[in-house]
Amino acid sequence: MSSASPAVGRSLQVLLALAARTGPVGAATLARQLSIPRSTVYHLLDVLIEHHFVVHLPDQRGYGLGVAAFEIGSAYMRHEPLELLARPILRRLVDAIGETAHLGVLHGAETLYLIKEQPAVARVPVTMVTDVGVRLPAQLTASGRSILAHLPAAQVRALFPASTAFVVRTGRGPTSLPQLRRLLGTEHNQGWAEEDGLITEGLHSVAACAFDHSSRPIAAISVTRRTDRSALAVGELVRAVRHSAQQLTWAMSGVAPAGWFDAR
Numbered sequence: 001m002s003s004a005s006p007a008v009g010r011s012l013q014v015l016l017a018l019a020a021r022t023g024p025v026g027a028a029t030l031a032r033q034l035s036i037p038r039s040t041v042y043h044l045l046d047v048l049i050e051h052h053f054v055v056h057l058p059d060q061r062g063y064g065l066g067v068a069a070f071e072i073g074s075a076y077m078r079h080e081p082l083e084l085l086a087r088p089i090l091r092r093l094v095d096a097i098g099e100t101a102h103l104g105v106l107h108g109a110e111t112l113y114l115i116k117e118q119p120a121v122a123r124v125p126v127t128m129v130t131d132v133g134v135r136l137p138a139q140l141t142a143s144g145r146s147i148l149a150h151l152p153a154a155q156v157r158a159l160f161p162a163s164t165a166f167v168v169r170t171g172r173g174p175t176s177l178p179q180l181r182r183l184l185g186t187e188h189n190q191g192w193a194e195e196d197g198l199i200t201e202g203l204h205s206v207a208a209c210a211f212d213h214s215s216r217p218i219a220a221i222s223v224t225r226r227t228d229r230s231a232l233a234v235g236e237l238v239r240a241v242r243h244s245a246q247q248l249t250w251a252m253s254g255v256a257p258a259g260w261f262d263a264r
Helices: 006-019 027-034 038-050 067-078 080-097 142-148 153-159 177-190 234-251
Strands: 054-057 062-065 100-107 110-117 135-137 193-196 203-211 217-226
Touching (some): 006 027, 006 054, 054 153, 067 100, 080 110, 100 142, 142 177, 142 203, 142 217
Antiparallel strands (some): 054 062, 100 217, 203 217
8 A cells, every 4th residue: 555645545445345245344344354443444434425435324333335336336337348248148139029128227316328229120110218328317217227126225315315306207107215115126026127108108118137246236138119019028028138137147257146037
């Protein structure tokens, strides 16, 4: 560690220690592990909390990574490696089901679309606002909610504080944090997320998320179809996107929660 910036080095040590754990860590444990005085650890944690890199979880008497740390990890994965790994998987998905597929990541409280793959010959034209680079409210999109459903409650609360005015596009969708939490709970339990007409009337999407090496949600694969023309059953779409999400998880050397991609 450079003597010119010991606080920076120690802050990074704290972040790396938290990233290596699967659950909250107490300040005393961090102090012992890093051989840093406990008072210094508390000071570093306060600074990191102020900048949203760490969250305090009083009910669990510990600290965990905050939304800023998650965003940095997502930003890294948004670069070429993730897109190179995901594109052939999306191409196979589109070839198999004949519908439009996307790769999306969480960017703050929004879904950011990185890849859009369409059938070579579309059976039915589908007009969407989900072009590459477009951002949409994460709570309205299947991709966004499939990721949000796997984040700790404290991170979701940080993304959607009590003062948040929930955006709706078609007059439907969650309008408060309690409503969003109930919806995320349902979608977490079923293993996939669904959006029907919340972004564009007449369009229906299902999505499943892929995981990184720490079992954190890193990206989502979604399929969108027109409800008035597609003959595909929802179950068929769900199986397809979950299989693709599993392939992306493996391609990234990720680790899904135990039993997550088992048949549901």
